[in-house]
Amino acid sequence: MSSNYLLLITIFTASLLTGCQPEAASPAVSFYYWKSAFKLSPTEREWLEAHKVKRLYVKYLDVDVENGQAVPKAPVRFADSTYKNFEIVPCIFITNRTFQAAVNPEDLAERVWKYLQEINTAGHLSPTVYQLDCDWSPSTQAAYFRFLDRFRQLAEGHTLTATIRLHQLRYPEQTGVPPVDRGVLMYYNMGDVQNVEEPNSILNTQTAATYLTTDMQYDLPLDYALPMFSWVLAYRLGELHAIINQGTCQKLDTLAAAAAIGPNRYRMQQNAYFGNHYLNRGDQLRCEAPTVADLETAIDQLKQIDNHCEHLLFYHLDENLSNAFPKNLPQHLADRLAAP
Numbered sequence: 001m002s003s004n005y006l007l008l009i010t011i012f013t014a015s016l017l018t019g020c021q022p023e024a025a026s027p028a029v030s031f032y033y034w035k036s037a038f039k040l041s042p043t044e045r046e047w048l049e050a051h052k053v054k055r056l057y058v059k060y061l062d063v064d065v066e067n068g069q070a071v072p073k074a075p076v077r078f079a080d081s082t083y084k085n086f087e088i089v090p091c092i093f094i095t096n097r098t099f100q101a102a103v104n105p106e107d108l109a110e111r112v113w114k115y116l117q118e119i120n121t122a123g124h125l126s127p128t129v130y131q132l133d134c135d136w137s138p139s140t141q142a143a144y145f146r147f148l149d150r151f152r153q154l155a156e157g158h159t160l161t162a163t164i165r166l167h168q169l170r171y172p173e174q175t176g177v178p179p180v181d182r183g184v185l186m187y188y189n190m191g192d193v194q195n196v197e198e199p200n201s202i203l204n205t206q207t208a209a210t211y212l213t214t215d216m217q218y219d220l221p222l223d224y225a226l227p228m229f230s231w232v233l234a235y236r237l238g239e240l241h242a243i244i245n246q247g248t249c250q251k252l253d254t255l256a257a258a259a260a261i262g263p264n265r266y267r268m269q270q271n272a273y274f275g276n277h278y279l280n281r282g283d284q285l286r287c288e289a290p291t292v293a294d295l296e297t298a299i300d301q302l303k304q305i306d307n308h309c310e311h312l313l314f315y316h317l318d319e320n321l322s323n324a325f326p327k328n329l330p331q332h333l334a335d336r337l338a339a340p
Contacts (some may be wrong), residue, residue, distance in 0.1 A: 022071070026338040027223070028308045029330045030055045031317040042318050048317070051330050053086070057131060057313060060090040060119055063098055063112060070103040072115045078123045088123075089161075090116055091131045099140035099147070109150035129159040131184065136168075141176045148179050153263035163225075166190055167213040169218055183220040184313060185305075187298055188227035188290070193243070196235045196284060200264075202227050203290040205297045217306045224302055225313040226333065228325055230289035234279055241283065244275035246320055249287040251275075258285060288322060299336045309337060 017170070029051040034170070038058060047053075062074045080304070092112060099105070100155030120127065136144040145296050152160050164183040168175040191201030203226075233240060252258050257272035257279075266285040271278070279285075290298075302309075312334045326332075 024340075026331070026334040027312040028055065029053055029334050030057060030311045030313045032056075032313060032315045033058045033223070034316045035059075035076075036074060037077045037079040040082045043319050043322055044317050045082070046326065047321055047330075048086075050327055053323050054087060055087040055311065056317070057084070057089045057091050058083070059196055060095060060116060061092055061112075063092060063094040063108070065095070065098055065101045068101060070098045070108050072112050075115065075119055075218050082106050083123065083125075087129075088125055088127055089129045089131055090119070090127050091133055092116070094132065094134040094144075094147075096135050096137055096140055099134075099136065099143040100258075103143065105143045106150040109147045109154060113151060113154040127158070129161060130285060131161045131163065132178075132180070133163045133260050135163075135165055136142035136178075137173065138174055138176075145176060145179055152179060161223075164218070164220070164222065167209060169213040169216075171234045172219065176221045180220065182223065183218065184223045184311075185302075186225050186315075187302065188225070188315065193233065194240050196238055196240075196286075198286075199296075200290075201233070202229070202231070202288045203294045203298060205294060205301060208298065208301055212301055214304050215306045216304060222305065222307045222309060223311040223313060224309050224316055224337075226295055226298060227290050228314045228321060228330075229316060229318065230287065230320075230324055232275065233278065233286045233288065234274075235284045235286070236280065240249075242277045242279075244277050247275050247287060248289065248324065252285060252287055264288070292326065292329060295329070295333055296336060299321070299333050302335065312337060 030053060031048070033056050058076060060076050061072050063070060063072050065071070132148065134144055148162065159182065160180040161182045161184055162178040162180040164185045164280040169185060187208065188203050189201065190196045193201040230246060230248050232244040232246060232252065234242040249264055252266050255272065255274055257268055257270045258266040259269050261267050264287050266283050268279050268283040270281050270286070314330055
């Protein structure tokens with residue numbers, strides 16, 4: 001058998017093996033549902049159907065401090081039965097100041113768990129995954145992690161996840177790594193919302209880049225959450241006065257009392273209402289939303305992390321999505337994350 005023939009066989013075999021290598025699967029697209037009443041609109045159902053969404057992360061309740069006591073409150077209400085078509089992941093939002101108060105973390109975990117089961121029972125739900133959302137700090141780490149330890153005992157047999165912010169990803173030696181099964185890296189709200197000169201506090205990829213290094217690792221497997229929402233920030237005398245959710249530049253363009261003074265920036269020319277907020281003449285406004293290019297850059301940055309993302313989450317499912325983003329965008333971003 002000639003050497004040329006053997007070489008051809010080797011090349012042909014190698015090409016077959018290379019061609020048969022499975023491509024990395026794109027992460028599943030999921031959405032947060034962050035409203036007090038769960039009721040899907042036709043537009044929201046269209047988005048879920050378009051991306052074959054199977055899992056929804058639903059805010060079940062908040063935990064905050066009232067009169068010096070940590071209080072679970074604002075439980076979700078299932079206003080229609082469409083939630084039964086999805087795997088529901090209960091999300092519990094806990095303010096950082098909760099763990100700055102004189103709170104017994106284990107007792108709080110038990111009260112929160114009981115509250116969650118009451119919601120599950122009312123909705124005939126049996127979740128297998130729970131998510132805790134708290135932007136803890138070094139000073140609250142011990143109390144929050146004690147809460148998680150007890151919650152994990154109560155949720156034995158379930159998967160427990162926790163949200164991770166960029167500073168916690170970058171400096172785990174200072175903030176610690178939460179005792180959970182999986183993390184969700186919240187890749188938004190990384191800019192300075194208080195700063196009137198901030199270009200975009202929702203998704204500032206230049207700021208985000210300072211937290212990342214090539215092949216960086218975290219001691220938990222991570223899913224990623226990206227923003228798909230907008231707001232208008234109102235500043236009075238240089239200080240943040242109001243956050244007007246679902247505000248957009250397009251809406252400000254139709255407000256006669258506001259005049260454009262630069263890209264995404266406006267100034268009130270006279271007193272007027274906008275988004276149920278009363279604004280004064282002279283107030284400065286900045287409309288913020290991530291662009292498609294911003295989100296693609298964010299995906300490319302996330303690929304620096306040595307990690308396998310199973311779920312790509314978007315905050316949040318809302319009637320206004322179609323007015324602000326292309327409907328194919330979530331799947332496009334999931335495919336981009338999986339691409340070499």
